[in-house]
Amino acid sequence: MAKYLQDFSNGPLDYYRKKASFDWKKMKVFLFTEEVVEFKQQVYKELQEHSMFIPQDILSTPSFEEQRKISAARTVNLLKLPSFSLDKIFANVKFQVAKLKIMIDLDPSATIKNSIAYGMFPSAIQGLGTDRHTDYIFDSLSGKIIGAYCLTEFGHGSNAKSIQTTATYDKKSKEFILHSPNFEAAKCWAGNLGEMATHAIVYAQLIMPGGINHSMHPFIVNIRDPDTFLPYPGIIVGDMGEKIALNGVDNGFVMFNQYRIPRVNLLNKNGDVTEEGKYVTPYKDPNKRHGASLGALSVGRVVIIGLCSTYANSALTVAIRYAAVRKQFGPEGGEEVSILEYQSHQHRLIPYLAAAYILQIFSEYIGTVQFQIILDSFGGIQNEQSVELGLELHAISSGGKPLAGWIVRDAVQECREACAGHGYLKAAGLGDIRNSNDANCTYEGENHILIQQTSNWLLKFWPLILNGQQFKFPLGSVDFLSNAREILNSKFTCKSVEQFAHPENILKMYQWLVCYLLKNSYEKYETLSKTMDPFWARSESQVYYLKNLAIVYIQHFMIQRTYITLLESQDPQIQAVLTKITALYGAWTLEKHIPTFYEGGYATGSGLVTLLHSTVLNLCKDLKNDVVALIDVIAPPDFLNKSVLGKSDGLVYKHLEDAMLRRPGATSRPSWWKEINEWNNASLKSKL
Known part of the structure; x- marks a missing residue:
């Protein structure tokens, strides 16, 4: 098992690696499967054999033209690698997801170009065209056309x-x-x-x-x-x-x-x-044809969720490893302690690490679903529930893409600030991650507008609920709505942190939120529709209603998928740490919905707030000794890790020193020193 995974070299990160409650190699194999781990190692080997795939020195930014040339070369030459060949495209679906995330670590620009040219373009032709367009598909996949x-x-x-x-x-x-x-x-x-x-x-x-x-x-x-x-x-x-x-x-x-x-x-x-x-x-119905024509856009949105997940992993790799090594302050007369030991620092980073794991598991799942649909389409396989699957996937991707972009936007910024001044260096890599992720909040649908696709889909379910309809969708994201009336009658009953932190209880709280916001959003829309055009009624129902409905629906589904995944583990240590991660993300994100729980009568008194805050802080503390090992599972390999603060050896100050001294001109006087002297001397003479 995990024969392709090498131990990390000894160094400053050993202190926390030895404290981990689980085996990081077993966790990696559980999350990705052994054949995918082996495949990824093969891809890493292929990339390292070609100089064009080795990331450039990040101490400076290449010129605009050079960036274009590098990404273009990588885009077309990736097809020449054995793991990216045409026959591999129709191999294991999980390989496609793995390749996507490796490409993002390598070069986000080349990933986007490659995904459009050899992914979105041919899959859109397959989904929107007929047999007369087949040549375009294979010309695209083989690289003959772009x-x-x-x-x-x-x-x-x-x-x-x-x-x-x-x-x-x-x-x-x-x-x-x-x-x-x-x-x-x-x-x-x-x-x-x-x-x-x-x-x-x-x-x-x-x-x-x-x-x-x-x-x-x-x-x-x-x-x-x-x-x-x-x-x-x-x-x-x-x-x-x-x-x-x-x-x-x-x-x-x-x-x-x-x-x-x-x-x-x-x-x-x-x-x-x-x-x-x-x-x-x-x-x-022209509207149905319009929707069918835009169905291909789900591919792009699923890819963006994968982009977000990879950016989160990279940013947290830098911030967590740096926090484990960086020491500041300590008890009077004692040694300085790692900043990871401070409650405030744990609260800044560890919930985002939990979010990164949720996104990792969710993006792997939804990416596999999307790629399987594409491969089935190429193979002429018709899913019996293809219409329902397409609608559900459209709703999930339309809500998942905005939520992922927002999570990572905030996570990367917190990572940047948590690394303080050193995090502001170009060599820290966090600025590039932040800027690259920024596009995820806009393209393939501006987030605030795109997420309305999700709420529009959900809104139609309330009349069906009132009629007693049962729900059974291919991905199971709304099946709990069959019991919406019973869920709305439920109340907060947790009496301890242990109860609150159980994923099933967190899922129940989210199900109540979805049902409550669905009911209120529908009633708000219906009331407004009596006095204004339906277009404006929907517009006036967004803030506090439809937008929040879409967000809690996606949050619930992400937690649900993570919980289903962790229950598949036979290793009690892996299951235990993933349960804590799921509970932490769930409790931490529920904090923003506290007013809704009290507004809807789900909770009274201070119990919910007290237990929620205690759960978040306790889980951060419980996970503190595991976070370095958790990062080791999802971190990019060092040759793709574009940060002097986040290398696996933990030698932060050595890498910083090398970066400071290696930069051309770092210790030499500037080429314009004579001009400064002349200006300075002229200024002094004028004063005399």
Whole structure:
């Protein structure tokens, strides 16, 4: 077991590693399986054999152009590695999730480019197209073409229905004519589009002869000549320029000037146009066809949840290992103690470590579900519950992506501050993680708008609950709503920290929250609908109602999935520490919902608050000796660890010294020292 996992070298982190209550190698194998651990070690070996995959020195930032070149080279050359070859794509689904997270540690920009070109682009064609588009799929997977996904326009992002790009059918030539009527209609923010994409999936309003608009449809569009990378006539395509981070991704814009594409380039699974110019679709309701066309976006959101999880692991690796080594203050006359021993520091970091584990387990689960759907689609396998699964996954990814982005946004910032001044160094790596994660709060749906997809899905269940309907969904995320009425009649009954900290009791509290907020949100919406348009009624029901409903639903599902996972362990030590992690995350996140418990009559008196606070602090203290080993399980290997504070040997000050002295020009006088002298001397003379 775990024969591929090597012991860490002796060093300052040994003190806590020896105190751990569990075997970190057994935990790693339990969470990832032995074959995945072996696979990851093989990928690490392949990466280290090629210099282009070794991370650059992080003491300085490469130029904008160099960042582009590095990520582009990695994107296309990853396909040449044995573990990334075409035949491996259809192998173990868990391998795909593992590769994604390794790529994120390697280069987030290259990961995004690769995921769009060889993941999202071909899977969208598979999901939205038919047999006539098969060649595009295999040309993409083999690297012959490079894809982009063009939905957003400068004037319309979240409101995709109102995009202005048009695709007008010409019955004579049997072609669609793509056109951008103005700059607001220019497609933008599409990854790979700025410099590399040869093809793109472009969404446009489908206009039939006579001016009949059948609303938004997806098309495959040739953007650039694959041999010269020059755009075709009728296309203006360019790069959007430098961003806060992820500058290896060439986000681009494109405008069309009466640009013609063949009729068959319409991705026609949900709507088609015959040669004679007749529009046909299996959907009578345009809204359902619209939803089906955007279903491919779940892939991107699931990938982003994986991005968030990996960023959390990397940031906590730095902050936890640094906290274990850094010593400050201590009892009078005694030795300085590790800052990890202080209650305030434990409370700052350990709940976020618990959140990182919750995200790790959840992202592995939801990523496996999504990749299996994609592989089943390629293999022609039809799931009996495919419609229900698609709707549930859409709701989960639409809520999970915002929640993951927000968790990690706050976690990375706390890690940065917890490392104090040293955490502000470029060499600490935390600034880069923070900036890279920042995009997760926006792309594939701005968080506050995207999460409304989740609450919209949940809202329709309350009338069904009142009618006594039972719920049985493929992923089981809302099945407890079958007992919503009984749940709403329940009260807080915990009498001790031990009771409160049991995951089943925390799950019950979350189920009450979901049911209460679902009932209140529905009633709020219905009341407002009597005096205003449903559009505004839904808008006026967001704050304190629908947004909170979506958040507690996703939090419950994340805890539920973690609890199901930990119960599968046969090792009592692993089960014990994962139970503490689950309880800590659950109790810590419940703190924000305290007012709702009292508002709804679930709790009275001070018992809930007192037990909640005691549970959080006790669990932080109980987990303190385990946190270094917990980080060892999820930390990136040292060659991918881009921080002088977070290496596995714990030699923080040695790595800091090397970084200080290794930086070019660190100990030499500046090249402009003579100019400073001249300015200074001139100033002194003027005063005399």
